[in-house]
Amino acid sequence: MSRLGCPVLKNPSSCVHEGVLVKTHNLLTNRNYIFGYHPHGIMGLGAFCNFSTEATGVSQKFPGIRPYLATLAGNFRMPILRDYLMSGDYILSKNGTGNAIVIVVGGAAESLNCMPGKNSVTLKNRKGFVKLALRHGADLVPVYSFGENEVYEQVIFEEGSWGRWVQKKFQKYVGFAPCVFHGRGLFSSTSWGLVPYSKPITTVVGEPITIPRIENPSQKEVDFYHSLYVSSLIKLFDKYKTKFGLPETEVLEVN
Numbered sequence: 001m002s003r004l005g006c007p008v009l010k011n012p013s014s015c016v017h018e019g020v021l022v023k024t025h026n027l028l029t030n031r032n033y034i035f036g037y038h039p040h041g042i043m044g045l046g047a048f049c050n051f052s053t054e055a056t057g058v059s060q061k062f063p064g065i066r067p068y069l070a071t072l073a074g075n076f077r078m079p080i081l082r083d084y085l086m087s088g089d090y091i092l093s094k095n096g097t098g099n100a101i102v103i104v105v106g107g108a109a110e111s112l113n114c115m116p117g118k119n120s121v122t123l124k125n126r127k128g129f130v131k132l133a134l135r136h137g138a139d140l141v142p143v144y145s146f147g148e149n150e151v152y153e154q155v156i157f158e159e160g161s162w163g164r165w166v167q168k169k170f171q172k173y174v175g176f177a178p179c180v181f182h183g184r185g186l187f188s189s190t191s192w193g194l195v196p197y198s199k200p201i202t203t204v205v206g207e208p209i210t211i212p213r214i215e216n217p218s219q220k221e222v223d224f225y226h227s228l229y230v231s232s233l234i235k236l237f238d239k240y241k242t243k244f245g246l247p248e249t250e251v252l253e254v255n
Contacts, residue, residue, distance in 0.1 A: 021056035022204040029064035032138040033100040040110040042152040046145035046201040092136040108177040120253035137213025142206040142233040146244040151196035155180040206236040
């Protein structure tokens with residue numbers, strides 16, 4: 001077992017926390033995929049560690065599949081990064097098959113409300129990734145990380161407060177929202193710092209949803225496949241929640 005990009009170590013305290021990638025279905029190498037990653041958490045640590053590194057053995061679990069972690073839409077406002085980030089569309093259209101674009105669907109809006117003990121996703125009005133999947137005929141794969149919201153604690157500003165106003169202004173004009181959060185200290189688990197708390201993140205990759213290629217999908221078609229995706233994500237959460245420490249009564253909140 002690997003730990004957040006660290007090699008396999010005998011001493012568990014030498015790395016921040018455990019990361020585990022759970023495969024539930026095989027992925028065909030003659031298809032392309034869009035992984036919807038949930039929840040965002042503060043930093044999306046599970047998304048980075050599982051799909052941008054070999055920390056949890058993604059290439060061994062999904063042989064022949066090449067994952068690419070997408071980025072915030074706000075980063076397109078930075079000229080130096082724009083051309084590089086546009087490569088996501090290129091990957092699905094020109095780079096053959098066996099590609100998996102990983103999109104943290106909830107984005108900045110979801111990060112504002114994440115806290116330990118809360119399982120909530122911002123998804124009801126997030127349909128752009130579904131439209132992208134239809135345009136390229138890329139199968140949708142729901143992904144849920146149990147424990148993503150546990151590794152940091154955040155100060156939640158209420159709606160209407162000055163803090164939430166500042167966060168929304170940043171989100172609107174910069175593309176991300178500044179969160180007031182903390183983890184543990186670098187040398188002490190009892191002090192505050194930016195090191196994540198020692199909590200496991202278990203990332204479960206669900207069953208792919210077959211998506212047809214429709215160059216100009218209608219809103220009705222987008223809505224239909226979006227509803228299939230939401231149902232699939234909820235089923236994934238319900239199936240595995242008790243295996244990773246949540247009670248049977250826990251419900252995934254979809255906003």
